[in-house]
Amino acid sequence: MSFPTVGVIGAGQLARMMVPPAVDLGISLSLFAGASTESGAQVAPHVVGSLADREAVLAWASHCDVVTFEHELIPQELIVAIENSGVKVFPKAESFRYSQNKLEMRRKMQELDLPNPRWQEYRGGEVELEFPLIAKSISGGYDGRGVFLIENQQQLRDFYSSINKPLLLEERLNFDYEIAIMVARSPHGQAATWAPTLTVQRDGICTQTVTPIPDISEELAQQTVQIALAIAQGIDLVGVMAVEIFVVGDHLIINELALRPHNSGHWSIEGSVTSQFEQHLRAVLDLPLGDTSLVAPYAVMGNVIGIETQKDSNLYRPYLHLMARTPALKVHQYMKELRPGRKVGHVTLLGNDLLHLRSEVSHAVDYLSGAIDE
Amino acid sequence: MSFPTVGVIGAGQLARMMVPPAVDLGISLSLFAGASTESGAQVAPHVVGSLADREAVLAWASHCDVVTFEHELIPQELIVAIENSGVKVFPKAESFRYSQNKLEMRRKMQELDLPNPRWQEYRGGEVELEFPLIAKSISGGYDGRGVFLIENQQQLRDFYSSINKPLLLEERLNFDYEIAIMVARSPHGQAATWAPTLTVQRDGICTQTVTPIPDISEELAQQTVQIALAIAQGIDLVGVMAVEIFVVGDHLIINELALRPHNSGHWSIEGSVTSQFEQHLRAVLDLPLGDTSLVAPYAVMGNVIGIETQKDSNLYRPYLHLMARTPALKVHQYMKELRPGRKVGHVTLLGNDLLHLRSEVSHAVDYLSGAIDE
Numbered sequence: 190m191s192f193p194t195v196g197v198i199g200a201g202q203l204a205r206m207m208v209p210p211a212v213d214l215g216i217s218l219s220l221f222a223g224a225s226t227e228s229g230a231q232v233a234p235h236v237v238g239s240l241a242d243r244e245a246v247l248a249w250a251s252h253c254d255v256v257t258f259e260h261e262l263i264p265q266e267l268i269v270a271i272e273n274s275g276v277k278v279f280p281k282a283e284s285f286r287y288s289q290n291k292l293e294m295r296r297k298m299q300e301l302d303l304p305n306p307r308w309q310e311y312r313g314g315e316v317e318l319e320f321p322l323i324a325k326s327i328s329g330g331y332d333g334r335g336v337f338l339i340e341n342q343q344q345l346r347d348f349y350s351s352i353n354k355p356l357l358l359e360e361r362l363n364f365d366y367e368i369a370i371m372v373a374r375s376p377h378g379q380a381a382t383w384a385p386t387l388t389v390q391r392d393g394i395c396t397q398t399v400t401p402i403p404d405i406s407e408e409l410a411q412q413t414v415q416i417a418l419a420i421a422q423g424i425d426l427v428g429v430m431a432v433e434i435f436v437v438g439d440h441l442i443i444n445e446l447a448l449r450p451h452n453s454g455h456w457s458i459e460g461s462v463t464s465q466f467e468q469h470l471r472a473v474l475d476l477p478l479g480d481t482s483l484v485a486p487y488a489v490m491g492n493v494i495g496i497e498t499q500k501d502s503n504l505y506r507p508y509l510h511l512m513a514r515t516p517a518l519k520v521h522q523y524m525k526e527l528r529p530g531r532k533v534g535h536v537t538l539l540g541n542d543l544l545h546l547r548s549e550v551s552h553a554v555d556y557l558s559g560a561i562d563e
Numbered sequence: 564m565s566f567p568t569v570g571v572i573g574a575g576q577l578a579r580m581m582v583p584p585a586v587d588l589g590i591s592l593s594l595f596a597g598a599s600t601e602s603g604a605q606v607a608p609h610v611v612g613s614l615a616d617r618e619a620v621l622a623w624a625s626h627c628d629v630v631t632f633e634h635e636l637i638p639q640e641l642i643v644a645i646e647n648s649g650v651k652v653f654p655k656a657e658s659f660r661y662s663q664n665k666l667e668m669r670r671k672m673q674e675l676d677l678p679n680p681r682w683q684e685y686r687g688g689e690v691e692l693e694f695p696l697i698a699k700s701i702s703g704g705y706d707g708r709g710v711f712l713i714e715n716q717q718q719l720r721d722f723y724s725s726i727n728k729p730l731l732l733e734e735r736l737n738f739d740y741e742i743a744i745m746v747a748r749s750p751h752g753q754a755a756t757w758a759p760t761l762t763v764q765r766d767g768i769c770t771q772t773v774t775p776i777p778d779i780s781e782e783l784a785q786q787t788v789q790i791a792l793a794i795a796q797g798i799d800l801v802g803v804m805a806v807e808i809f810v811v812g813d814h815l816i817i818n819e820l821a822l823r824p825h826n827s828g829h830w831s832i833e834g835s836v837t838s839q840f841e842q843h844l845r846a847v848l849d850l851p852l853g854d855t856s857l858v859a860p861y862a863v864m865g866n867v868i869g870i871e872t873q874k875d876s877n878l879y880r881p882y883l884h885l886m887a888r889t890p891a892l893k894v895h896q897y898m899k900e901l902r903p904g905r906k907v908g909h910v911t912l913l914g915n916d917l918l919h920l921r922s923e924v925s926h927a928v929d930y931l932s933g934a935i936d937e
Contacts, residue, residue: 191877192898209583212606215879215896215908232586462833462891462913477886484858484913503565505589512851517836522589524566534589539836539858 460488834862
């Protein structure tokens with residue numbers, strides 16, 4: 190029937206959440222998984238292999254109509270090798286590197302005249318920025334990993350010699366809050382954004398999101414959209430991308446890019462006419478993009494994160510309590526083993542009473558992660 | 564992690580549409596399929612077997628936490644055999660027979676003092692009803708199959724001797740329109756209905772649904788809900804059920820029951836906080852039921868039905884046109900081969916401009932089924 194197969198490198202929860210829209214649209218998925226037990230591999234066709242085994246990856250890719258990713262930890266050479274084998278890969282290697290290499294990302298934002306924090310590359314030597322500052326691994330970091338607060342010159346030198354790799358240094362911003370905006374773009378150049386999202390962080394990990402951002406000025410919201418669209422076009426994005434942005438007074442400063450479906454867009458599964466996962470599939474297949482309108486005044490999403498004091502590893506048990514308490518709560522269970530700091534699920538609640546939504550979502554998350562038991 | 568497995572007998576599109584909520588909730592599905600190519604079997608774990616092979620069904624069922632159905636064509640003895648093997652089956656055999664046997668259904672509605680048309684069992688002999696009348700196969704009919712308009716006594720006699728089985732005769736109603744209401748009920752006895760749905764029929768097959776019913780009186784809508792809840796309790800329903808109802812002036816007359824997710828509830832996938840498919844899983848697992856509120860003023864669903872003059876069997880080709888024309892359209896592709904009269908997909912559109920919604924849905928359906936090509 191000529192329905193396409195989308196290959197996904199990676200088989201975590203982001204691949205898992207592509208399954209519902211793929212089933213609806215009749216699109217086949219094929220995951221390249223590390224193990225059959227991974228969250229996405231549990232519910233989608235997959236092959237198991239190592240990204241180090243280039244032949245295996247190319248053999249798998251040759252059966253896909255297009256290949257995409259659900260995480261950034263994929264060697265550039267491998268993406269280029271798939272492209273060279275004649276299989277379409279989206280985002281392209283040339284675009285994807287801005288998600289993988291923070292230094293190239295900063296240079297590109299500068300070239301596009303978009304708002305960076307003050308930054309410099311560091312390979313030892315002189316520091317132009319004031320201390321304390323932020324030092325970042327140039328590649329491989331996510332969820333606050335690979336990001337370090339550096340108090341002084343001596344600490345920087347010690348840190349640099351311990352890791353022995355170039356660093357990206359950035360000014361430490363005293364930001365008011367952090368937001369994220371999802372944008373999708375197709376090979377034809379059609380682009381669409383969703384409403385900007387407030388991301389509430391704890392220890393560098395997002396715990397809750399609120400969409401749209403309460404009390405944001407129309408002007409600032411519009412600037413956010415303009416930035417997202419400018420980046421999407423500037424890096425020739427195909428697929429969906431999250432742009433994380435710091436708000437400092439009336440100014441916006443770009444923090445990070447993630448060229449894939451992103452935690453800050455999970456609210457869109459129920460909260461938007463078209464979810465980020467459906468949109469990603471449509472974009473990489475060069476189908477027209479879907480309507481990104483909200484379906485409710487507010488969508489609040491909470492991440493279920495494993496904690497140290499977990500009492501009960503049976504995450505099914507709380508279903509009875511939560512579903513009885515909040516019949517409108519949408520529960521997403523990734524079927525991953527609980528470990529401290531690990532995202533194992535999320536919940537979403539739509540409505541217009543923001544205080545109520547946020548408190549119900551907080552309760553649900555605490556209950557699911559085992560932090561409370563009532 | 565103690566997450567349950569729901570066994571589903573049948574692997575058509577209704578089983579397929581259980582996959583998205585199962586993936587979200589972390590619930591495993593296991594289908595008992597006739598073939599791996601069936602719509603649901605394409606996207607869910609399954610075993611292939613025949614319902615005539617009782618040992619195979621019981622062996623499969625023994626690995627499930629609960630067994631349910633996606634169609635009515637299942638021998639009562641088989642359901643009872645699964646129950647006797649100690650595996651939970653919902654709906655229970657005792658309830659499910661009202662979905663399978665139209666004569667028992669009529670007797671039960673009468674016992675519950677709910678509005679039947681005038682009816683009688685026919686095994687030859689005298690006819691109390693006026694001609695023309697409706698003759699129905701007592702079991703095995705669906706989608707207008709097994710329903711016959713009989714003009715006179717001679718025709719009835721000929722028909723009866725040709726099929727040589729008892730018939731259910733019903734008065735031919737001159738109804739104003741036909742509606743359906745979905746109801747869910749759990750083993751604990753918690754019940755929930757969705758808004759009643761207008762079902763637009765052509766040649767005995769539903770082509771479009773509109774939810775809620777435009778211009779229905781509050782009183783009539785309430786009566787519909789009362790009837791659905793009374794039946795659900797009266798037959799000790801567990802799972803979801805569709806109640807099809809004729810509206811004749813200010814009167815409601817029960818037409819059919821279907822004890823499973825039903826075409827007239829497909830709108831709930833996008834149109835309600837909790838879809839009929841998620842609710843069915845929650846009900847058979849005895850989880851608290853979800854919120855059945857609408858998320859938009861109107862939800863219009865259109866069935867994509869194969870036609871004789873089909874020009875192009877590639878159902879993917881129209882995606883480009885439809886998605887570009889109506890970015891908010893939600894397309895559900897069952898991945899079944901096109902055959903005249905066969906439901907191969909559906910589309911849903913939410914909004915407040917009913918005329919616009921109905922015309923866009925009609926266009927999409929005609930385009931997908933190949934009736935038009937622009």
